[in-house]
Each structure stands twice: as structure tokens, then as C-alpha cells.
Amino acid sequence: MKKTVEILKGDTPGTEWRLTVLSFEGTDQSAPTAYLQAALHGNELPGVVALHRLVPMLEAAERDGRLLGRVTIVPQANPIATGQHLFHEHLARFSFTTRTNFNRDFPLLSSTDTSGLPGDDAPIAAEKRLKARLLKLSLGHDLILDLHCDDEGPSYLYVARQLWPHLQDLAAALGSQAILLWDDTSDGAFEEAAWSPHKHRSPDDPAWRRLAVTTVEFRGQSDVTPELADADAAGLYRFLVARGTVRDETQPPLGPWSGPVTPLDHVEMIRAPVGGALLFHVGPGDHVEAGQTLVTILTAPGEAGGETVVTAPQAGLVLTRRRQRLTRTGEDLLKILGSAPSATARPGSLES
Ligand SMILES: [Zn+2]
Incomplete structure (x- = not known):
């Protein structure tokens, strides 16, 4: 595993944020690649703790030569939101600077070419440069999971309608309790931006078949425990095995998934x-x-x-x-x- 720290320039002199990126190269160029990020809304931590428990499992696979596809992990994807406190309250959904939801208004690209996205020197707020940075880190991967949580609730998924039932394996791996299907837009959520370059592909396209793009809602904001972290890490690992990013013969095949599938x-x-x-x-x-x-x-x-x-x-x-x-x-x-x-x-x- 390689750790890199990306610097995001602050909006005022003398300030900056640091974004930690953990990457695994993989041994098989043809294996599906995966990108996982958590806490785009900085106070949604179930995904952070799940990734913390997943990384050692991937390191073990890497040591054993079983980590096939490239994997990129951004365990705390939004250092701006992580630091947004006001009088002891953590207010991490909207940018204090632009008043924009951190998970809306991502640039929607028609291909995975990110060269036209603004760089860190662009004269725009850090919140927008962060969104461009996260797309540069993620686009080009086959499996892109954005880990969030709700206020109080079970584990469930948001899925673009075209990707259902293709993502049943993810729902089975994570033990999701429900699927919410969105149609035309999710108002530029990260998930929509990750899906946008592929949405005109045919399901017959082999590249389409490899895809998985979703927002995972890992229960509620207070559901942050060692047991749930382990369970969610195990679910993410099962999915990476099922898709062939990781090889692990000890994992039983995924069973069928059943549960409510509800249009928005x-x-x-x-x-x-x-x-x-x-x-x-x-x-x-x-x-x-x-x-x-x-x-x-x-x-x-x-x-x-x-x-x-x-x-x-x-x-x-x-x-x-x-x-x-x-x-x-x-x-x-x-x-x-x-x-x-x-x-x-x-x-x-x-x-x-
Ligand atoms: Zn969220």
C-alpha cells in the first residue's frame, strides 16, 4: 500500500487542507479496479471506520499476491467538512464558504477524461476544487463507492435506475436493507458524477458490466461501533472478492438479495x-x-x-x-x- 497526501490550497493566505489517499497497485491489469471514499459529509463516520478495518484486509491480500485490481481509498474525503465546527456543533453537510451541499453540484463529465477539470490554482473556492480533485482520483475506476450515512436508519443504497439489478451483488455483500432508485439526476451528487461518463453505454458493453457506482448509506450517524465497522468492512471485502478485484477462495459466493426497491x-x-x-x-x-x-x-x-x-x-x-x-x-x-x-x-x- 502506498500513502500519499494531497494538498488542497486554502481560500485564505496561510491555510491548506490535507487529503490522505491510500492506494494498492494490484497485480492484474485486467482485474476490476475500485475506488472507495467516506465522509464526503464530514460528520458521517460509519464509512470511515469501515475503511479503517478494510485496509488491513487488503494489505493481507496484497502480501499474499491476491490483490488483483488497483484499489484507491480516501478514508476521509472531505477535510474541509471534517473541520467545520461552530460552537461545538459539527456542521459538515454544507460548505461554510459557498453554502453548497458537499454532495451536490459535482461536474458531470461525458467521459472519464478529467483533464478539463479545474486544478488547485483555479480561482474558485476550495469546495469546488476538492470536488474536481475527488473526480480526478475516482474516475477511471470500475467500482466507485461513496460511503455516507443517514440520520437514523438501516444500511441502504442509492442506485441509478440503469444499474439495477446489476448491483444486486453489492446489496447482498453489504446486507443492504433497501434500494432507492434515481432516474435523471441526483442534483450532481458524487455518485451521479461518477456515473455520468458511463450512462450512455449499452449494458452489452463489457466495460458497463464491470461497473458499480453507488452511494452507500451505512445506517445512522451514531452507528459507529467496532462491531459495525468490522461488519461493514467484511461486506465491502466480500464485494471486492465477488467482482474479482481481490481473490479469496475462503469467501463463500454471494447469495441472492431481496428487499424493497423503491423509485425516489x-x-x-x-x-x-x-x-x-x-x-x-x-x-x-x-x-x-x-x-x-x-x-x-x-x-x-x-x-x-x-x-x-x-x-x-x-x-x-x-x-x-x-x-x-x-x-x-x-x-x-x-x-x-x-x-x-x-x-x-x-x-x-x-x-x-
Ligand atoms: Zn451524506
Whole structure:
């Protein structure tokens, strides 16, 4: 394994960020190559700890001559977000400088040629130069996994519709509990930028068959434990073996995957009609019926009529739940996987 540290110039004199890149060369030029990054949203750590546990497994494979394809790992892909704290709160979803979501507005290229992307001397904010850097590091790999997590929820995947069911093996390897399919755009998420150069390829193209591009949601923000890190590292390793990046005869073949596969417009994004303290009546994994009470919002605690009840617009499976227990009007509370289009569905990604 080789470690390199990439320097990202700061936006003000005397500042810079450092991006650690771990790379394995592999022994077989024809084997599928893999790129894995975590914590693009800097406070989403399940992927960071999973990669920490995966690297020694890859080093062992490398020592034994079993690491076939080139593997690039960026365990903490966003040093800007990792350092964004304000009064003890870690605010790592939006850039303090540009107010842009760190996982939106990536450049969408029509090929894997990244030579036209801005370099570190370009007169643009570091957040944009970081996005260009991550694309330069990742494009050209066959398997590109961007490891995120939700507020509270199970392990699940976002997948471009054209890549399903091609990515069933990934879902089986990781033990994913659900698949969310997106169609035209995810608002320039890293995943869309990684998929963009390939989306016009035919599934008959052998290069297409090697591809895997996805956003992995490794459960919730607080699901950071030694046991889950080991389990997720094992899942990632199983996938690399299944695709032939790593050879390991001790790994049993992957079984079939079954679970809900839901287009984004069938996801009920339950939003707060009013602000207040949240009393959730349901949580991830619960099946709910249409009209069932989901959450009580206390708008005027202690007063008669001081609460608002939010009910399910359709039957479905509660996938995720908000972590903070105070909401403002209009904020996201729950994702429910419905079987029919949501009346409030909107184009693009589910969340801002
Ligand atoms: Zn994220």
C-alpha cells in the first residue's frame, strides 16, 4: 500500500487542507479496479471506520499476491467538512464558504477524461476544487463507492435506475436493507458524477458490466461501533472478492438479495407542518398503514391543543428518521418507502 497526501490550497493566505489517499497497485491489469471514499459529509463516520478495518484486509491480500485490481481509498474525503465546527456543533453537510451541499453540484463529465477539470490554482473556492480533485482520483475506476450515512436508519443504497439489478451483488455483500432508485439526476451528487461518463453505454458493453457506482448509506450517524465497522468492512471485502478485484477462495459466493426497491418518487418525505419538539411513534423498520400516526409535534407544550399530529399519507416501510428532536417548519422527519408515487414527490435528490 502506498500513502500519499494531497494538498488542497486554502481560500485564505496561510491555510491548506490535507487529503490522505491510500492506494494498492494490484497485480492484474485486467482485474476490476475500485475506488472507495467516506465522509464526503464530514460528520458521517460509519464509512470511515469501515475503511479503517478494510485496509488491513487488503494489505493481507496484497502480501499474499491476491490483490488483483488497483484499489484507491480516501478514508476521509472531505477535510474541509471534517473541520467545520461552530460552537461545538459539527456542521459538515454544507460548505461554510459557498453554502453548497458537499454532495451536490459535482461536474458531470461525458467521459472519464478529467483533464478539463479545474486544478488547485483555479480561482474558485476550495469546495469546488476538492470536488474536481475527488473526480480526478475516482474516475477511471470500475467500482466507485461513496460511503455516507443517514440520520437514523438501516444500511441502504442509492442506485441509478440503469444499474439495477446489476448491483444486486453489492446489496447482498453489504446486507443492504433497501434500494432507492434515481432516474435523471441526483442534483450532481458524487455518485451521479461518477456515473455520468458511463450512462450512455449499452449494458452489452463489457466495460458497463464491470461497473458499480453507488452511494452507500451505512445506517445512522451514531452507528459507529467496532462491531459495525468490522461488519461493514467484511461486506465491502466480500464485494471486492465477488467482482474479482481481490481473490479469496475462503469467501463463500454471494447469495441472492431481496428487499424493497423503491423509485425516489415513491418515497414519502414526511416534512414538519409546524415547528416544535418531536415525539416519534414509529422508527426505522416499522411498517405503517395509511393514516397511522407517525409523530406528534409539540407546538405549545403544556397547553390544550398544543400539539400537531402527522399521519402516514400511504402505507409503507419507515426507512429513516431524523436524529434531532426539535424541528423547524418544513424540515424532513421521516422517509417512508411507499408502493405508489408520493403526492409531494419532486425532481432530483430527496434532500437538500
Ligand atoms: Zn451524506
